[in-house]
Amino acid sequence: MTKKVLILTGDAVEALEVFYPYYRCLEEGLECTIASPTKKKLQTVVHDFEPHMETFSEKLAYGIESHASVDDxxxxxxxxxxxxxxxxxxxxxxxxxxQEITKHFLETKKPLAVICHGALILTTIREHVQGRELTAYTACRPEVEAAGATYIEEPLHVDGNIVSANAWPDLPGFMREFFKKLGVK
Structure with a gap:
């Protein structure tokens, strides 16, 4: 039976952080559904680090179809x-x-991969991340710690069923660890 992966996102998703996992899942023969608040063509963005800026820049990127509304x-x-x-x-x-969908994966201990600002979703269901360890984009550290989780200063971290990573440069290890949790060879 083919394994099924869900990607939860919306407009202004970091392009590499949605396209790379989506196509890697397809490449591995997995069924992959992108769900967002509304089924639509999502506008992705590119975040990059530029020498003249103290934070990342944001530019419009490709569109990607959402296959379903989260309500479905x-x-x-x-x-x-x-x-x-x-x-x-x-x-x-x-x-x-x-929140309900994300709770399901934490309660059932199914593999959950979260990268960059995706950790902000976990902060809304703090009862499920208290005492857990995860990493995220460094600017998310206060929210991760306020939710009761321990912020790990590493580009990639695995804690039980949660695979977490800092940002798009960490995608190869992020997907490798997620596939291990899914049992994909």
Whole structure:
């Protein structure tokens, strides 16, 4: 039976953090669904580090189709969850269905991969991340710690069913560890 992976995101998702996992899942023969608050063509963004700026820059990138609205998702149908970063997590984290789906993966201990600002979603369900260890984009550290999790100063960290990473440069290790948790060879 083919394993199924869910990617939860929305507009302003970091392009590499949605495209890379999506295509890697397809490459491995997995079924992969991108879900967002509304089924639509999502606008991705590119975050980059430029020498003249003290923070990252943001530029518009490619569009990518969302396959489903989060309201139509039954998390029990999926074997793994990916939470990409960018600015999408800022607004989708307030959606009760996004919280419900994410809780399912934490409660059932199914593989959950979270990268960059995706950790902001986990901060809304703090009862499920208290005492856990994770990494995220460095600017998310205060929110991670306020949610009761321990912020790990490493580009990639695995704690039980959670695979977490700082940002898009960490995608190869991030997906390798996620696939290990899924049992994909």
């Amino acid at each position: 998702i039954n998390p029990a149908d999926y074997d793994g969850l990916i939470l990409p970063g960018g600015r999408a997590p800022e607004y989708i984290r307030m959606n009760p269905k996004v």
